[in-house]
Amino acid sequence: MTSYRLRVILWVLVAIAAIGGILIALQPPSPPSRESDLATIGGPFTLTGSDAKPFSSARLNGKPAAIFFGFTHCPDVCPTTLARLVKLRRQLGKGDDAISIVFITVDPERDGPAEVGSYAGLFGAPVTGLTGKPADIERVKKQFGVFSQKVEQPGGGYTVDHSASVFLMDRNGHFVATLSPEEGDAVALAKIKRLQA
Amino acid sequence: MIFRISPLALLLLASCGQQEAADIQLSNAWARPTVGQAPGAVYLTIENKGGEADRLTGAFTDHAAMAMVHQNEVVDGIAKMRMAGEINIPSHDRIEMRPGGTHIMLEGLRAPLRSGDDFDLVLKFRNSKDQTVKVTVTNPEGQ
Numbered sequence: 001m002t003s004y005r006l007r008v009i010l011w012v013l014v015a016i017a018a019i020g021g022i023l024i025a026l027q028p029p030s031p032p033s034r035e036s037d038l039a040t041i042g043g044p045f046t047l048t049g050s051d052a053k054p055f056s057s058a059r060l061n062g063k064p065a066a067i068f069f070g071f072t073h074c075p076d077v078c079p080t081t082l083a084r085l086v087k088l089r090r091q092l093g094k095g096d097d098a099i100s101i102v103f104i105t106v107d108p109e110r111d112g113p114a115e116v117g118s119y120a121g122l123f124g125a126p127v128t129g130l131t132g133k134p135a136d137i138e139r140v141k142k143q144f145g146v147f148s149q150k151v152e153q154p155g156g157g158y159t160v161d162h163s164a165s166v167f168l169m170d171r172n173g174h175f176v177a178t179l180s181p182e183e184g185d186a187v188a189l190a191k192i193k194r195l196q197a
Numbered sequence: 198m199i200f201r202i203s204p205l206a207l208l209l210l211a212s213c214g215q216q217e218a219a220d221i222q223l224s225n226a227w228a229r230p231t232v233g234q235a236p237g238a239v240y241l242t243i244e245n246k247g248g249e250a251d252r253l254t255g256a257f258t259d260h261a262a263m264a265m266v267h268q269n270e271v272v273d274g275i276a277k278m279r280m281a282g283e284i285n286i287p288s289h290d291r292i293e294m295r296p297g298g299t300h301i302m303l304e305g306l307r308a309p310l311r312s313g314d315d316f317d318l319v320l321k322f323r324n325s326k327d328q329t330v331k332v333t334v335t336n337p338e339g340q
Contacts, residue, residue, distance in 0.1 A: 075238035075303075076269045077276040079229050080296035083336070118232040124336060147275055154280060155263050155304065164276040181271055181297055 041175035047132035050117025064195035065100040071107035072119040106148035220247030223330035238300040244291040252323040253284040262305025
């Protein structure tokens with residue numbers, strides 16, 4: 001009786017393994033990582049602007065864009081990154097129209113249109129603040145390969161770990177390069193200059 | 198943050214029979230403007246001109262519900278912000294808090310920080326007595 005039961009269990013396991021193997025074999029090849037295929041980063045999206053109206057990424061076309069994912073309760077890295085982008089755009093010397101600076105929140109629960117709008121207004125130069133429904137934000141994060149994760153804070157509330165890179169897109173909305181916080185301003189400015197070409 | 202110990206200072210220290218106490222001086226305290234309920238971050242320079250190390254153990258201000266020493270780091274492209282433990286301030290050395298690294302986070306601000314405002318921040322040390330510094334709210338280009 002016990003050995004019969006054992007045999008049945010084993011055969012069930014074999015069947016599960018076989019089905020699993022077939023499913024894995026039938027699966028399309030996993031999408032290429034973002035390092036190996038740059039063309040997969042980005043793509044069209046629709047989020048919500050600071051005026052609470054839909055914001056289509058098509059509105060960014062026609063000039064290059066620097067897109068940064070952050071959250072308004074981020075007192076250090078996010079304003080530092082946005083202030084740096086504003087500075088680099090000034091150093092470029094072609095006015096605020098030379099490149100759009102876009103801030104997309106990864107914390108849509110706390111950051112509504114009003115929050116991203118007033119946060120984007122802190123930098124003394126045009127910055128576009130975007131939010132959206134959590135599902136929309138998730139989709140755009142996936143499009144850009146952006147990671148973010150809530151982390152509870154000891155004193156209550158939470159902070160968000162998130163990708164620190166800025167995505168540089170050309171005038172057609174195609175991904176060109178990232179800016180990292182570690183690289184010097186000279187390298188960053190050279191990358192931004194190349195977008196203008 | 199800069200950890201630099203001047204060889205001369207070490208030499209002086211070594212030649213001294215008895216150590217002088219830590220001598221903490223605070224300067225260059227600033228914070229960016231904030232909006233809404235968002236927290237703020239204060240950056241400042243802590244200099245220890247004394248002969249003994251000290252430790253920054255905490256911070257408080259009347260302007261916010263909580264002030265916490267935070268450390269930001271980028272690991273594999275992911276920015277993470279965590280509470281820092283006590284910060285060591287070696288003798289004859291200085292800690293310069295700069296954007297993107299260590300800062301004092303102000304949570305629960307009584308009012309958003311506005312450019313041109315200033316407020317007092319008190320830092321607590323293990324050995325030295327509390328020190329107050331005036332924090333200026335400013336929007337420095339590109340920092």
